[in-house]
Amino acid sequence: MSQLYDLWKSFNRVPVVGKRAFSVAFAKKAPYFGSIHPLVNQLRPNYAEVIVPNRRGNHNHIGTVHAIALCNGLEMAMGALAEVTIPRDKRWIPKGMTVSYTAKASTDITCIAETDQEQWDTADGDLAVRVKGIREDGTVAIEGQINLWVTPKKK
Template sequence: MTPLLALYHKLTRLPFGHWLFTRAVCFKAPYFGSIGPRFTLLENGRCEAIVRDRRKVHNHIGTVHAIALCNLAELTAGVMTDASLPKGMRWIPKGMTVSYLKKASGTVRGVATPNIPLVVSTTGYELPVNVDVFDPAGDRVFNAEIRMWLSPVPTR
C-alpha cells in the first residue's frame, strides 16, 4: 500500500475524514483547492472526487467552468496514480486531451482509472489515465485522457 493510500484509509476512518484528507491533498498542491473538491473514494486503480455546484466554479452562463472540469480531472488522475504507484516509481503529468460532452450543471463527480496496469519498470513509460465527469443525473459531461509519465526513482 502506498503512503498516500495508507493516509486515506487512516483519515477516512475519522469523523470528517474525507474532508481532512482533501485538505491534506490541497495543502500539498494548493491550486486544486480553488475548485473546492471533496474526495469520496480512493483505492488502487480508482479515485473519485466531487466538486459542489457553487458560484466560484461557474462560467458566464452559470454552468461548471471548463477549466474547473480540467482541474478535477488532473486532481483525480494524479491522486489515483500516486495511490497506485509501484514502489520505486514516480510520476508527472505529460499531457491531457479533453472532450466537453455537454453542459456541466450541479455537483459533478470525477472518476479516474488507468487505461493500462501500473508496473515497475527500469525505464520510463507513459500511463494513460481516463477521467470521466458525471452530472447529478449520472450523465457523462466531460472526458479526459491524462498521460502520466512514470519513471524509476533515481538512485543516489
C-alpha cells in the same frame, strides 16, 4: 501501500468529516486544487473520485461548472490515483491532458480517474489515465485522458 493511501484510510475512520479533512490536506499539497473546493470521495489503487461542487466560485459565464474547474478536478483525481497506485520503484509526472466537453456541467460533478494495474506494472514511459466527469443524473459532462510519463526512480 503508499503513505497517501494509509492517510486516506486513517482519515476515513471518521465518516463524512474524514473525507473533508483529507480533501483539505491533499489540496494543501498542491494549493491550486483548493480553488475548486473539492471533496475526495473514493480512493483506492487504480481508482479515484473527486467531487467538484456546483458553486458560484466554480461557474462560468452561463452558470455551469467551468471547464477548467472540471479539468482541475480530473487532475486531482488522477494525482491521487497515481500516488496510491504507482509501484514504489517508479515515479510519475503529468505530460498532457485531452478532454471533450460532452454536456453542460449543471450539477456537482464527480471526477473519476481509472487505470488498470497492468499499465503500472509494465509502464516505461507513457501511461494513459482514463478520466471522466459525471453529473448527478449520470450524464458524462467531460471525458478524456491524462497522459503520464512514468520512469524508474533514480537510485
